[in-house]
Every structure is written in structure tokens, then in C-alpha cells.
Amino acid sequence: GAGVSQSPRYKVAKRGQDVALRCDPISGHVSLFWYQQALGQGPEFLTYFQNEAQLDKSGLPSDRFFAERPEGSVSTLKIQRTQQEDSAVYLCASSPGSVEQYFGPGTRLTVT
Amino acid sequence: GQNIDQPTEMTATEGAIVQINCTYQTSGFNGLFWYQQHAGEAPTFLSYNVLDGLEEKGRFSSFLSRSKGYSYLLLKELQMKDSASYLCAASSNTGKLIFGQGTTLQVKP
Numbered sequence: 001g002a003g004v005s006q007s008p009r010y011k012v013a014k015r016g017q018d019v020a021l022r023c024d025p026i027s028g029h030v031s032l033f034w035y036q037q038a039l040g041q042g043p044e045f046l047t048y049f050q051n052e053a054q055l056d057k058s059g060l061p062s063d064r065f066f067a068e069r070p071e072g073s074v075s076t077l078k079i080q081r082t083q084q085e086d087s088a089v090y091l092c093a094s095s096p097g098s099v100e101q102y103f104g105p106g107t108r109l110t111v112t
Numbered sequence: 113g114q115n116i117d118q119p120t121e122m123t124a125t126e127g128a129i130v131q132i133n134c135t136y137q138t139s140g141f142n143g144l145f146w147y148q149q150h151a152g153e154a155p156t157f158l159s160y161n162v163l164d165g166l167e168e169k170g171r172f173s174s175f176l177s178r179s180k181g182y183s184y185l186l187l188k189e190l191q192m193k194d195s196a197s198y199l200c201a202a203s204s205n206t207g208k209l210i211f212g213q214g215t216t217l218q219v220k221p
Contacts, residue, residue: 004154031207042116042199042211043155056206091154095207099143103154 002026004104006092012110013082021077021107025094032075033101034067035091043091049075082111114138116212118200123218124190132185132215134200144176144183145209147199155199158185187217195219 005024013019025032031050035043036059045059051072060067064083069075079086089108093101115137124130136144143162147155161167161176161183173186187194197214204210 033208035209035211040213042201042214043209045208045210048206048208056208097207099203099207100145100157100160101207101209103147103156105154 004092004094004102006090006104006107008107009105010108010110012112015084015111016081018078018080019082019109021079021090021109023075023077023092023094023104025073025075025092026096026102027073029094029096029102030072031095031097031101032069033093033095034075034077035093036061037089037091037106039088046077046090079109082109084111087111114202114210116200116202116210118198118212118215120213121216121218123220124187126190126192126219126221128190129186129188130190130217132187132198132200132217134183134185134212136181136183136200136202136210136212138202138204138210140204140206141178142203142205142207144174145199145201145203146172146174146183146185147201149197149199149214151197158198160203190219192219192221 034046037043048056049069064080089106118134146158149155159174200212201209
């Protein structure tokens with residue numbers, strides 16, 4: 001595809017459920033970033049991959065959040081035992097290097 | 113700590129000029145991005161400043177002063193479609209972006 005894609009676009013989960021959010025970066029992009037964007041706020045950094053290596057996970061809010069990129073392409077962000085405060089838009093971005101980032105449309109997660 | 117400040121909301125008239133300011137305090141600063149985000153959509157890239165000075169790109173210009181930790185985005189000849197949120201983001205040497213809360217710009221006829 002031409003851009004970054006994310007699925008699902010919308011996810012409703014009951015509190016306590018596990019969810020998995022997928023990101024397909026632009027082909028050949030080395031760097032991949034995950035951000036969390038609460039309503040009316042700017043995106044907040046969660047984690048960063050360079051190829052398959054997770055180089056920075058300092059933004060993950062708790063050990064319920066886990067991200068992987070096993071083959072250096074598609075990435076999955078998993079949230080275990082979801083809580084209401086996890087409700088947000090989860091944005092994925094990819095970059096050919098470490099400068100300009102191209103964002104996907106996001107996954108809007110609502111925890112009820 | 114790391115901090116990015118920008119106004120929450122601004123209003124301007126179609127055809128006018130508006131300047132959105134951003135101040136930042138970050139460690140490992142590499143450069144300053146501006147992104148545009150329409151409601152419910154992904155942020156889209158507008159500009160990137162590494163060196164001090166003004167970068168002009170069509171109706172949009174962006175300025176950076178590294179010594180002052182200050183940037184602004186200038187939008188000229190405003191159009192209704194420019195109504196959106198404008199995000200200031202500082203880039204670290206790892207590529208991680210630290211975003212401000214965003215400035216919601218409303219363009220009125």
C-alpha cells in the first residue's frame with residue numbers, strides 16, 4: 001500500500017479484555033513508532049522499533065502494554081486487562097530513517 | 113523534564129494570516145516538526161526545522177530559534193480547509209517525537 005495502515009480502525013472492549021492492534025508500515029521503512037492520543041491532546045510516545053529491535057519502550061504506561069515487531073515489518077501493540085483509562089486513539093508511524101514520520105489513521109479504542 | 117507549550121485554541125478570518133507559537137524544553141533536541149491534524153484523521157507532515165531561521169513552503173512557513181527554545185508556524189491566505197489542530201513536536205536524536213497538546217485553529221468566513 002501507499003501509506004501506513006492500521007487495523008482495526010475501531011475497537012470496543014469490555015474492561016478486563018485483552019486487545020491487539022496491528023500496524024502495517026510503509027514497505028522498507030526501518031523505524032516504527034507507537035503513540036497514544038487521548039481526546040483533545042497531542043500524541044504521546046509509547047515505544048520505538050528499529051527493524052525488529054525495540055530500542056525504546058519508556059512510554060509504555062504499564063506492564064499491561066506490550067509491543068512487538070518480530071520480522072521488522074508489521075507491528076502489534078497488545079494491551080492486557082484493558083482499563084477505561086486505556087481508551088484513546090493509538091497511532092502508528094513509520095520512518096525510512098529517524099526524521100520524518102508518516103502516520104497511519106489510528107485505531108480508536110473504547111473500553112466500556 | 114520535557115515540555116512543549118502551545119496555545120489551546122485560536123480563531124482567525126478567511127484570507128488572513130495567523131501565527132501559532134510553540135515553546136519547548138527537551139533533552140537531546142534534534143529538530144522541530146509541525147503537523148496538521150483534522151478531526152478523526154492522522155497527523156500529516158507540514159514542516160521540519162533543524163537550523164535557526166525561517167523555512168517557507170507555499171502558504172505555510174515555520175521558524176525556529178534553538179537558543180530560545182521557540183518556534184512558530186505561520187499560515188497565510190487562510191482557507192476554510194485550514195481549520196484543524198496544529199501539533200508542534202520536538203524530535204529527539206532517536207527520532208522519538210514529543211508533542212504539544214495541539215492548537216485548534218478555527219477559520220471563520
